[in-house]
Amino acid sequence: MAKQTVERYEETELYRLRHSAAHVMAQAVVQLFAGDVRVAIGPPIEDGFYYDFELPRSLTPDDLQAIETGMRRIVLGKHPFVRREVTAAEARAEFGAQPYKLELIDGLVSGAKAEAGERVPAAPAITFYTQDTFTDLCRGPHLEHTGQLNAQSFKLLSVAGAYWRGDEKNAMLQRVYGTAWRTPQELKDYLWRLEEARKRDHRKLGKELGLFHFSEDIGPGLPLFTPKGELLRHQMETYVRETQTRYGYQHVWTGHIVKEDLYKRSGHYENYKDAMFPPMVDDNITFRLKPMNCPSHMTLYREMGLHSYRELPMRFAEFATLYRYEKSGELSGLTRVRSLTQDDCHIFCTPEQVGSEFALALQLITEILNRYRFADYRVRLSLRGTAGKYVQDPEKWEQAEAALRTALDVSGVDYYEAEGEAAFYGPKADFMARDVLGREWQLSTIQVDFIQPARLGLGYIGEDGREHVPVVLHRAVTGSTERFLGVLIEHFAGAFPTWLAPVQALLVPITDRNHGYCQKLAASLSEAGLRVDWDGGVERMNAKIRKAQLSKIPYILVIGDREEEQGGAAVRLRSGEDLGAKPALEIIDLILAAVAAGT
RNA sequence: GCCGACGUAGCUCAAUUGGCAGAGCAAGCGCCUUGUAAGCGCUAGGUUAUGGGUUCAAGUCCCAUCGUCGGCUCCA
Numbered sequence: 289m290a291k292q293t294v295e296r297y298e299e300t301e302l303y304r305l306r307h308s309a310a311h312v313m314a315q316a317v318v319q320l321f322a323g324d325v326r327v328a329i330g331p332p333i334e335d336g337f338y339y340d341f342e343l344p345r346s347l348t349p350d351d352l353q354a355i356e357t358g359m360r361r362i363v364l365g366k367h368p369f370v371r372r373e374v375t376a377a378e379a380r381a382e383f384g385a386q387p388y389k390l391e392l393i394d395g396l397v398s399g400a401k402a403e404a405g406e407r408v409p410a411a412p413a414i415t416f417y418t419q420d421t422f423t424d425l426c427r428g429p430h431l432e433h434t435g436q437l438n439a440q441s442f443k444l445l446s447v448a449g450a451y452w453r454g455d456e457k458n459a460m461l462q463r464v465y466g467t468a469w470r471t472p473q474e475l476k477d478y479l480w481r482l483e484e485a486r487k488r489d490h491r492k493l494g495k496e497l498g499l500f501h502f503s504e505d506i507g508p509g510l511p512l513f514t515p516k517g518e519l520l521r522h523q524m525e526t527y528v529r530e531t532q533t534r535y536g537y538q539h540v541w542t543g544h545i546v547k548e549d550l551y552k553r554s555g556h557y558e559n560y561k562d563a564m565f566p567p568m569v570d571d572n573i574t575f576r577l578k579p580m581n582c583p584s585h586m587t588l589y590r591e592m593g594l595h596s597y598r599e600l601p602m603r604f605a606e607f608a609t610l611y612r613y614e615k616s617g618e619l620s621g622l623t624r625v626r627s628l629t630q631d632d633c634h635i636f637c638t639p640e641q642v643g644s645e646f647a648l649a650l651q652l653i654t655e656i657l658n659r660y661r662f663a664d665y666r667v668r669l670s671l672r673g674t675a676g677k678y679v680q681d682p683e684k685w686e687q688a689e690a691a692l693r694t695a696l697d698v699s700g701v702d703y704y705e706a707e708g709e710a711a712f713y714g715p716k717a718d719f720m721a722r723d724v725l726g727r728e729w730q731l732s733t734i735q736v737d738f739i740q741p742a743r744l745g746l747g748y749i750g751e752d753g754r755e756h757v758p759v760v761l762h763r764a765v766t767g768s769t770e771r772f773l774g775v776l777i778e779h780f781a782g783a784f785p786t787w788l789a790p791v792q793a794l795l796v797p798i799t800d801r802n803h804g805y806c807q808k809l810a811a812s813l814s815e816a817g818l819r820v821d822w823d824g825g826v827e828r829m830n831a832k833i834r835k836a837q838l839s840k841i842p843y844i845l846v847i848g849d850r851e852e853e854q855g856g857a858a859v860r861l862r863s864g865e866d867l868g869a870k871p872a873l874e875i876i877d878l879i880l881a882a883v884a885a886g887t
Numbered sequence: 888g889c890c891g892a893c894g895u896a897g898c899u900c901a902a903u904u905g906g907c908a909g910a911g912c913a914a915g916c917g918c919c920u921u922g923u924a925a926g927c928g929c930u931a932g933g934u935u936a937u938g939g940g941u942u943c944a945a946g947u948c949c950c951a952u953c954g955u956c957g958g959c960u961c962c963a
Contacts, residue, residue, distance in 0.1 A: 338958095346891065349957095448958030449890025456960045460890050463958070491956095495898075504936080504954060560963055562888095580963045610963095615888050616954090618961060677963095711963060735963095762963090799920045827925080834924035848922055860923060 297332075302470065306332035308369060308419075308431040309359075309442050309468040314339045315422035316358030317464070320351070327424070328388040328452060328461050335478060336467035340450055342388070347462050352444040355464065359442070366435030367420035371428060379414045379425060388452065389425050441475040442468035485725055490777035491621040497782050497839055499773075499790075500622065509619040509626030511770060516790040519819070521629070521769050523788050524776075525607050528631050528656060528765055535652050537603040537633060542584035544609065548574040554583040554740055559677045559712050565613045565626075577611035582737075582762060584608075585634040586744045595748040600758060601637035601645050607769070608632055622774030629769040635761040636746070639691070642759055646695035646717075646734060649763045653719060653732045656765050659886055660776065661785070662731070665721035667701050669693070672715065673708030684738040688714045691759075692736045711762075713739040723779040731772065735762040783840040783862060786882040793879060794836045795822035795857065798829050798848035805852040809845070809872060816876045837862055843879055 297303050310330035318325045321343060330339030374382070376397050383389035396414055417426045419434055431437065444466040452458035469475045486492075494500050499517035506512060513521060529539065548567055551557040557564075560579065568575045578584065585604045589595070595602070609629050618624055637645050657665060669692065672678040672685060679685075692715050696703050703717065710716055719732035737760040747755045766772035776784070786792055793813060797806040806822045813820040823832045829846060836844045845857035851869055859867040859875060870878070 349892070446957055447891065450959045451889075454960075456889070460959075462890070465958080502955090508954070554963095556963060563962075582963075612962080615961070617888065617890095617959080620956090624962080713963080730962095796923085798922055801920080826919095828919090828921055829923065830921085831925050832923095837924060844923085846923060850922085858923075864924075866923065 302468075303332050304429050304431050305437060305470065306337040306468045307426075307429070308434065309437055309466060310337040310339045311369070311417065311419060311422060311424055311426070311430070312359050312362050312434055312437060313337075313355060313444070313464060313466060314341075314424065315362055315420060316355045317341055317343075318422060319358055320354055326386055326388055329392070330424075336445070336465060338450075338463050338465045340452070340461040340463045342459065342461050347447045347464065349447060352447065352464070356444050359444075360439045362420060363434045363437045363439045365420060366433045368433040369428075369430035370418045371430075372416045372418065373413050374416055376414060379416070382416070382423065383425065392425055437468065438470070438472060440472040441470065442466060443475060443479070481725060485727070485778070488725070488778045488781045489621075490623070490774040493777050493782040494622070494774075497777075499777070507626070508616060509614060509624070511622060511625055511627070517773075519790040520773060520784070520788065523790075524766065524769055524773065525629075525631070527659070527787075529605075529607070531652060531656060532603075532605050532633070535603075535648060537605045540585065540588060540604045540606050542578070542581060542588060542606060542608065544578055544611075545575045546578050546584060548576050550583045550587065550744075551576060551579075553743055554586075555679060555712060555743060556580060556583065563613055563615075565611050578608065579610055579612045581606055581608050581610070581630065581632045582634060582740060582760070583744060585632075586740060586746055586760065589634075589636055590744065590746055595636075595758075597638055597748055597750045597756075600748060601635050601641050603633060603635045605631070605633040622770045622777075625768075625770050628771065631764055631766050631769065633763045635763060636741075636748075636758045637761065638748070638750070638756070639687075639759050642691045642736065642761065643695050643698060645761055646692070647699055649734050649761065650695075650699050650701065653734075653765050657719070657721060657732065661779070661886075662721040662723070665719050665731075667696065667703035668709065668716075668718045668720055668730075669696060669703050669705045670709030670711075670716040670718050671705055671707050672710040676708070677712040678710065679713055679739050681739060685715070688736040688738045692717060692734075711735055711737075713737050714762075723775065724781075725778070727778075729775050731767050731775070732765050733763065733767070737762060783842075785887055786842045786879060787884075787886055789840075789842050790819065791821050791839075791841050792818050792883075793820045793843035793845055793875075794832075794841045795820060795845045795847060796829055796832045796836065797822070797824070798846065801849065802847045802852055806847050809847065809857060812872060813876060813879075816880070818876065818879055833860065837864070842882070843875075845875065 310332065314327055314330055324344050326342040328340035328342065330337065376393060379393045380390060383393065393414065414425070415427060416423050417428055417430055444464060446465045448463045448465065449460045450463040452461055467475065467478055469478060497516070498514050499520065500514060501512045503512060545568065548557065564579050565577045585606070588604065589602065607629055609627060611627050614624060614626055619626070635645050671689060696717060714735050714737040716733050716735040718730050720728050721731050722728050741760050742757045746758055748758050750756045795806045795810050797803050803824055810820045810822045823836070825832065833844055840862050842862055844860040844862070846860060847857050851857050854869065854871065856869055856871040857875060858869045859878070861867065
């Protein structure tokens with residue numbers, strides 16, 4: 289696949305501008321606290337920048353105004369950014385009272401890590417950048433002077449806590465997030481995008497469209513789905529299920545609780561026991577709510593008897609409700625819940641089949657993402673990091689990585705690599721899809737596992753008559769139904785394609801006289817397989833149309849005496865477009881065509 | 888879990904420096920019989936998240952708990 293040559297963000301003017309804005313902000317904060325500040329790091333990020341500080345008191349959103357004012361003053365001073373190369377000793381002298389900077393200097397000297405955490409060549413030059421009264425340890429690059437920042441094209445957005453170097457064992461620093469652009473118009477556009485994202489927030493739309501609720505009586509992260517919400521879930525799962533069946537997947541069912549011992553053997557217990565709901569103890573047996581399916585599916589494979597290589601690949605799919613005890617602060621609407629339904633699948637195959645099974649899964653994923661109109665996605669090859677949870681078995685890791693890389697290369701998919709993103713048992717190909725607002729979500733995943741099958745004693749008899757350990761591919765298309773629904777709500781702004789919409793057509797009678805016909809027409813549409821409803825309320829048709837349109841029902845069918853006489857309805861789309869009166873059969877065809885087309 | 892902010896009717900929001908808890912929408916009832924984004928009237932709706940405290944007086948100030956949000960951490 290042709291690789292586009294895009295300018296690296298680090299080399300763009302925007303990057304310099306945001307980096308400089310971070311320094312200006314740091315100066316403003318130092319001035320606001322009369323120098324009683326320990327500064328940490330402040331890099332540019334996507335769409336903006338941040339800076340971390342240790343301060344004598346907590347910042348509140350009210351402080352942002354004062355910091356911004358300070359920044360504007362510095363900008364107007366047109367202070368040059370002066371670069372200076374220094375020795376380690378000079379650097380340490382300059383930052384004698386700045387413990388975080390000293391730590392960074394130590395890191396630079398030992399050639400370990402630069403401020404954003406990426407690798408740098410051994411012992412690079414140490415550089416300072418100074419503007420006005422503020423000097424920072426910094427690699428640059430920067431603008432020429434602070435006046436190149438437009439005072440009307442940056443804005444501070446929020447304050448937040450952040451651990452020093454992203455490690456929760458370290459001190460919690462205070463982070464100020466800001467955004468900066470070349471022109472005030474670009475800033476305005478960006479703020480508009482933020483506002484648009486807020487309007488599409490699935491938590492807001494879910495409430496407005498009556499799809500789901502959270503209740504303090506049920507518990508945090510445990511969503512309740514209304515009839516409409518369940519209808520959506522059902523459509524989503526039915527669609528994936530049918531597609532999987534067409535691709536030769538089989539569906540299994542493995543329940544909700546499992547003996548804890550199984551997770552000790554699979555390795556999950558060691559890595560995730562804190563993220564499991566507390567154990568249920570019955571005499572000598574300890575159970576856990578099921579937080580993942582792999583051990584259950586693998587156990588089922590084993591219990592089904594001795595397998596021949598002729599049976600492989602076997603593809604076990606399940607829409608399984610899992611329970612994960614996510615930390616309270618990690619919960620977020622439907623995108624991060626404690627009860628989730630995974631469209632999980634485990635493919636048991638021979639090492640030789642990995643490539644073709646990967647290709648099949650890829651094709652399935654592509655088809656499904658297209659149906660959901662996620663046209664823009666890229667693949668992240670998630671590899672193990674240098675330290676942490678990863679199972680120590682270098683040979684198997686290399687085998688798995690090689691298998692995955694080969695499969696990706698053969699498939700022609702464009703991918704990038706990310707260290708430290710693998711599962712503890714193997715590398716992953718994660719599908720990162722962009723929604724209509726350009727935000728990226730991790731949706732589908734294909735993972736290669738050479739570890740668990742052996743741990744759980746899986747085998748098959750090969751052509752050679754000997755027993756071998758199968759490879760398992762873990763695969764999810766939509767990830768979890770809850771999370772994917774949350775993403776879909778935002779992607780479509782609640783206006784689901786007709787095939788997915790909980791109510792596809794709403795019939796609106798103009799007067800009470802039309803109620804009988806309305807119900808009859810609704811019945812015949814239902815019979816044709818459509819999901820319809822009719823509004824028998826006492827309001828006027830205008831109010832009913834407005835209500836239907838706000839609830840984003842694809843087809844609004846208005847019925848008065850004229851339509852009743854002609855045996856049809858006047859068709860109005862949720863866009864407001866009026867298609868005029870049409871006979872009932874034509875309306876059914878129209879809607880069925882939209883369902884088939886996926887629009 | 889950590890840092891910070893927030894929590895008022897089903898929903899969206901008001902309520903001077905602490906001084907009688909309100910509106911719109913939704914709901915219920917009634918009138919109107921309607922032609923493509925809100926017809927009119929009436930009624931009901933609250934232990935101001937929960938539990939303590941300060942005060943003559945607390946939605947408002949203090950403490951704790953729960954929950955939500957913005958981040959951090961984590962995401963099998």
